[in-house]
Structures are given as structure tokens and as C-alpha cells.
Amino acid sequence: MRIVTGEEMASIDAITINKIGLPGVVLMENAGREIARRLIDLYGMEKRFLLFIGKGNNGGDGFAVARMLKEQGVSVLTCIVEDEAIFEGDAKLHKRVYEQSGYRWRYWKEMNRTWSEVLCEVDVVVDAMLGTGLRGAIREPYTSIIKKINLADKEIVSIDLPSGVPAGEAEMEGEPISADRTFTLQLMKLSYYLEATKPYYGEVETLPIGIPPATMNHLEAQRCVWGKDEVVNSWVKSNPFAHKGSNGRIGVIAGSQQMPGAAALSASAAIRGGAGLTTVGTVSTAIQTVATHVKEAMYTAFSEQSGLIAPTEEELFAFYEGKAAIAIGPGIGRSTRIKAMIAHAIEHYTGILILDADALVYVSELHDEVKKRRSPLVLTPHIGEMAHLANESVDVVKQYRFTIAETYAQTYQAHIILKGPHTIVANPNGGMTVNHSGNAGLAKGGSGDVLTGIVTALVARQPLETALSTAVFLHGHAADLLINQGFSINSLTPSDLIEGLAEAYKLCE
């Protein structure tokens, strides 16, 4: 499923209406029917609804919902928010159909009852005030009504978007509706995936309104949801004649004297993640620790300096040999020798190079080298590391994470895994996926090391772009399965995640 901004959704509606020829009033009728059906499923016929209607097409959806609820005998109080509002187009037609069906509405101001009197008479507030057409700061009378609705202790259901929440990355101006549930129409809206706006949506359900799939060809933005269906449908079955070499020889350059654990986590995750042959490149002191935990890996002891790896050029070339993918970063620490190693790998390693954690620190100083690289480069920043890479503040990256990841991926022709709740994968060709698995138990040190291992294993065995998105999904899916099995969010560890991968991978088999 695609993820759109308000402008993109409006263009999809317009193509459906003008090019395909399905009238907007039909889409609105479909929206009304789907939403009314779900409201009755969820709340039953006995609940009393209060519908707030804005003067745009979101309000038009509201009239269709109100009519269909009333047709089934459900109690509905319908209020137009703006006094003397002039309705146009599809919303005007649906208002007329509602009226001609013999149903009444009131202007909010003319209710002649106090707010608390009205609230006593209703159970569920339906918000059909503002949708994708919101522009700028929320104005009166919406501001006051939204405040009142939010303060009332009632179930709130929003149509398409919580009123006042922008559909895209625009900053929120004013207090929006804080919904318990949002029925978003046909496609997911981008603001659902942003830290500042997601909480206002409540539970989200996407309802189809009859927009034909062919319209998606006209959508330039290539953002898609990546969930179970996408993982299963894109998975390439392994060859029954596969051997350890064809299942992907990979390398993990990780760990230091102080941080051997990071190497153990990445390497075990790579092995659990299906890598055929995993070689860990690290300092000799770390090998002793790591090898007791990760028995299946092979080891290369690099030259070292002050407890950190400091590989020579010969050691690096020998390590690159025959490996489909190499990850560098977890627990390696920082030094000029490490920077030189990153530069060397970017320039000379011709397999899939994954840079994570400490390795990302130097990438912004190596942008010229990155631009010259011809083989795939995968970067796995969290928000702070992305801010450093893109030379932006953390707050800017949080608000514009889609634009920043997309721009960076295209400028530097790198695959970006921007980690966080709903991790984004942005590819150099403009394609983006947004992950739909995972929970707060992943927000721990070491969780990223595990992801790097899974990514490295999968890129060696599956088509690159789907491998990245699927690795992110499986990492989150393992955490979800563990929570379902009774693990607590607080006590979930990266080592548990690695064990959990065994169950998570069943999805693909």
C-alpha cells in the first residue's frame, strides 16, 4: 500500500475522477458506506453519534456517513461547524442527498444547548471537519470546537485524518483532534509515520473507497508500507541445491577490546539470519570472547592500535575476497586508522558494503568517495546519525524524515535505513518503504547491531532492495513475536531478538 501526502492524495482523487471517469460523489458514497459499516461493527446500533461536519469534502464524507447511519436506524446528531458555511461540489451534493432523504442537521452555534448537555446525549463523536485539504494554522471556529471535543471524555473517531493534523510533513499549527480511532481513506497518510503527529491518530484502519490501482502509476512518490504481505510476496525461495558458499559468504568487521559484544551480536544475528559463511574481522582479544558465543563464525584478527582494529591494506583486500556483503561498524570505536579503513572499503570493496554505528561517523567526511563508489552502499543511521550525515538538526530530521532520507539516498546513491519507530528504507532510485513491525523493546543498545547482522545476511541471498526492507521487518517481527510470547518490553534484550529470529523467519518459509 502506498503512503501519500495531502497533495498526492488529491492528485490520485483527481485522476480517478477526471481520467478514469469515476465521479467524486461515488468515492464519497463508498467512503460513507465503509465508515458507517465499521462504526456499526465497532460500536453497535445502540450507540448515539455526534457528527461534526466541515465545509470541504471531508464534511461531504460526514454527510454520507450520517445518512447511512440514519438509514439503519442509528441515532445521529449532525452539526455543521461553520456558521453559514457554503458547500460546493461533491460535498454540496451529499449534503443535498442527506436533506432530500428527510434528515436534519444544525449549525453548531444554533444548538441551543450547552456543550455538557449535548455530550450527555451522545456516546461517540465523529470528526468530519478537516481532512487532506487543511492549510496552515487551524482557524476558528474549528480551534474552539476541537479543544472542547478533546476535553470531553468521549470516544472520538476521525474520518481520513484527525482534524488539524497535516497529511504530509508540514508542521502542525494549533491543537488537532486527538482521535481514539481514524478511518483513513484508501491510502496511508504520511503524517501517521511522524513522531509529532502519529499520537493524534489513535488506532488506524485503512478503508477502500474504490480508487482503481491503475491510478498509482501516476504517483511519482514511491513510498510503500512494508508489512507481512510484502515480505511474503517478495521473498525469493532458496535454491534446494544451495551450499554454504551460494547462501552468501559475508563479513562483519566489528568489535574492539572494549566492545567485543557488538561483534558477537552482529555475527550471531547474521548466522541466525541465514548467512552461509560468516567471517568476523576484529581485534585478537575480542576473538577469544566472541568465539565462545559464536561458534559457527570464522575469524580474522586484524592489526590493532590501542585496542581498536587498524587493518593494513593487505589485510583488508584479503578480507574483501569472495564476500558478497560486508558490514563495518558495530563496536569498532573511532580513530584515524578506522576512518582510513572506511575510506578504503568505500573505494575498493566491490560487494555490498553496509556501514553502521561508528563507521557512519566518518561518512559525512567521505562524501566525495561515496559519490564515486559504483557498488551498492547501505547506511543504517538512527535519527541522530542521520542528522550528522545530512548536516541537519535532530528536530528537522524528525519532522522531515521522509524528505531527508529520500534526498540523501538520491544525492549519494546510497541505500538508507533510517532507524526508529516505523524505520524507513530509502533507495537511490527514489523507492521507499516504511516498516510495519516492531515495538518499544527494540529501543536498546545492541538492537542496531542485530539489525546489521540480519541485513548483511539477507542482502547476500535476496534482491538488494527487498532484502533491506525485509531485514528491517523481520527484526521488528522477532520482537513482536517475543512480546506475544510473554516477554516484557522492558526486559527484551538483543540476544533474545536473535533467538526470536528462528520463529520470525517462519513467515518467509
Ligand SMILES: NC(=O)C1=CN([C@@H]2O[C@H](COP(=O)(O)OP(=O)(O)OC[C@H]3O[C@@H](n4cnc5c(N)ncnc54)[C@H](OP(=O)(O)O)[C@@H]3O)[C@@H](O)[C@H]2O)[C@@H](O)CC1
Ligand atoms: N471527491 C473528492 O475529492 C474526495 C475527497 N474525499 C475527502 O475529502 C477530503 C479532502 O477534501 P478537501 O480537499 O475539500 O479538503 P478538506 O480536508 O475537507 O478541507 C477543506 C476545507 O477546510 C478549510 N480549511 C483549510 N485549512 C483550514 C484551516 N487551517 N483551518 C480551518 N479551515 C481550513 C477550507 O476552507 P477554505 O480555506 O477553502 O475557506 C475548506 O473548506 C479528504 O480528506 C477526504 O475526507 C474523499 O471523500 C474521497 C473523494
Ligand SMILES: [K+]
Ligand atoms: K477529519
